[in-house]
Amino acid sequence: MTAETPEKSAEEGLSSSGGAGTSGTRFDLERETELRFEVETGERVQLELFSGMAEVFGSELNRNKKYTFGPGSKIAVFTWHGCTVALSGKTEVAYVSKDTPMMLYLNTHAALEQMRRQAEKDNERGPRVMVVGPTDVGKTTLCRVLLNCAVRLGRRPTLVELDVGQSSISVPGTMAALCIERPADVEEGFSVQAPLVFHFGSTTPGTNIKLYNKLTSSLAEVFSQRCEVNRKASVGGCIINTCGWVKGSGYQALVHCASAFQVDVVLVLDQERLYNELKRDLPHFVRVVLLPKSGGVVERSKDCRRESRDEKIREYFYGFRGTSFYPHAFDVRFSDVRIYKIGAPSIPDSCLPLGMSQDDTQLKLVPVSPGRDLTHHVLSVSSVEDESEVGAGQSRGILESPVCGFIVVTAVDTQAQVMTVLSPAPRPLPRHTLLIMDIRFIDLK
Numbered sequence: 092m093t094a095e096t097p098e099k100s101a102e103e104g105l106s107s108s109g110g111a112g113t114s115g116t117r118f119d120l121e122r123e124t125e126l127r128f129e130v131e132t133g134e135r136v137q138l139e140l141f142s143g144m145a146e147v148f149g150s151e152l153n154r155n156k157k158y159t160f161g162p163g164s165k166i167a168v169f170t171w172h173g174c175t176v177a178l179s180g181k182t183e184v185a186y187v188s189k190d191t192p193m194m195l196y197l198n199t200h201a202a203l204e205q206m207r208r209q210a211e212k213d214n215e216r217g218p219r220v221m222v223v224g225p226t227d228v229g230k231t232t233l234c235r236v237l238l239n240c241a242v243r244l245g246r247r248p249t250l251v252e253l254d255v256g257q258s259s260i261s262v263p264g265t266m267a268a269l270c271i272e273r274p275a276d277v278e279e280g281f282s283v284q285a286p287l288v289f290h291f292g293s294t295t296p297g298t299n300i301k302l303y304n305k306l307t308s309s310l311a312e313v314f315s316q317r318c319e320v321n322r323k324a325s326v327g328g329c330i331i332n333t334c335g336w337v338k339g340s341g342y343q344a345l346v347h348c349a350s351a352f353q354v355d356v357v358l359v360l361d362q363e364r365l366y367n368e369l370k371r372d373l374p375h376f377v378r379v380v381l382l383p384k385s386g387g388v389v390e391r392s393k394d395c396r397r398e399s400r401d402e403k404i405r406e407y408f409y410g411f412r413g414t415s416f417y418p419h420a421f422d423v424r425f426s427d428v429r430i431y432k433i434g435a436p437s438i439p440d441s442c443l444p445l446g447m448s449q450d451d452t453q454l455k456l457v458p459v460s461p462g463r464d465l466t467h468h469v470l471s472v473s474s475v476e477d478e479s480e481v482g483a484g485q486s487r488g489i490l491e492s493p494v495c496g497f498i499v500v501t502a503v504d505t506q507a508q509v510m511t512v513l514s515p516a517p518r519p520l521p522r523h524t525l526l527i528m529d530i531r532f533i534d535l536k
């Protein structure tokens with residue numbers, strides 16, 4: 092699609108916001124402004140840069156290339172020096188804003204880069220940054236901007252993803268780390284090659300906060316080990332994306348994360364209360380910075396979040412926009428696998444065996460006998476060696492082993508004692524220890 096319909100200036104674009112789907116609308120953006128748009132459900136929108144320079148969340152746009160955004164995408168095209176872009180397709184809203192915090196975000200990046208330079212000089216480690224704030228304040232977007240800025244300067248920062256509801260690295264229900272080697276693709280985001288992924292199993296940390304904190308520590312440990320042997324990773328530092336749960340145990344989990352990763356900087360988006368609490372509770376050498384949220388960040392409904400989780404799982408099996416991968420379906424005999432759930436249901440303290448605490452039950456591996464209720468569940472394939480025995484001591488090994496992939500149970504035949512699974516690779520499964528998630532995926536499309 093090209094800009095064949097009437098051309099509009101930014102001001103006209105403003106007046107066209109509010110929905111009546113526009114096609115081929117041209118926007119002349121002044122310096123330091125951004126064009127924000129949302130794609131209507133069931134639609135696609137194409138973006139093209141005609142002149143000047145512009146970026147989407149820190150990834151530069153190429154001129155005269157058409158970028159396509161799928162249903163529900165919420166995008167901001169920012170320009171430092173002015174540009175002309177066009178949108179074609181049905182947008183729910185499209186408007187230009189002069190009021191953007193990008194300058195503050197860039198200043199934050201400049202300060203982090205200064206810390207990296209200093210680290211290089213002094214043979215120290217680079218900044219470890221934690222981004223926090225309530226839901227829908229643009230945490231993920233800020234992480235992306237900061238990582239893009241760093242990698243564009245030749246740095247190799249690590250993205251640590253602790254948001255188990257909306258992971259930007261792997262499927263929901265996981266906690267992961269990814270070394271960033273190139274800027275995010277404008278449409279697809281960061282290229283996910285060789286991430287380190289741990290199984291959490293649900294979309295809210297509150298379902299098993301003990302496990303959540305444990306895995307945060309495991310990620311921190313692996314990251315620190317990598318920094319010891321890889322100078323670039325050490326200088327690049329890390330940007331940690333967290334969950335929007337910032338009260339009670341959620342808050343404690345943030346404090347735990349700050350200590351596990353030994354963070355130097357905490358960026359608090361849009362909540363003064365959280366900012367003050369962290370200033371009070373973190374050691375004085377941690378720099379806690381309050382940043383405003385962008386007016387463009389869009390609140391997402393529960394349904395919208397569920398859809399984007401489903402989309403993420405679909406993407407894992409079928410690739411971006413469902414076109415690049417061809418998953419396999421095959422039968423797995425019950426006797427060939429061992430399936431566990433992490434965490435036993437909590438029972439009153441008075442009923443626990445002598446010397447055992449609730450904490451122990453949260454980290455316990457509970458064997459699951461396959462039945463029909465397993466249908467549609469996502470299972471993580473643990474990388475733990477098949478031969479290892481699961482005794483009281485070894486369960487730790489499974490909890491703290493990364494996963495090597497995911498499968499979805501599509502059918503269970505209890506008579507034949509087999510289950511049919513959807514898998515990214517052909518049979519056989521690479522390992523036979525499976526961890527069940529609370530998350531289900533129904534392969535409808």
Ligand SMILES: Nc1ncnc2c1ncn2[C@@H]1O[C@H](COP(=O)(O)OP(=O)(O)OP(=O)(O)O)[C@@H](O)[C@H]1O
Nearest residue numbers: 165166167226227228229230231232385387388389
């Ligand atoms: N300036 C902007 N203009 C338009 N859309 C934006 C802008 N910044 C962010 N968004 C969009 O707003 C949505 C929410 O942003 P983001 O995912 O960064 O928030 P979050 O705080 O990480 O959310 P949560 O932690 O609750 O999942 C995303 O779809 C993102 O693309």
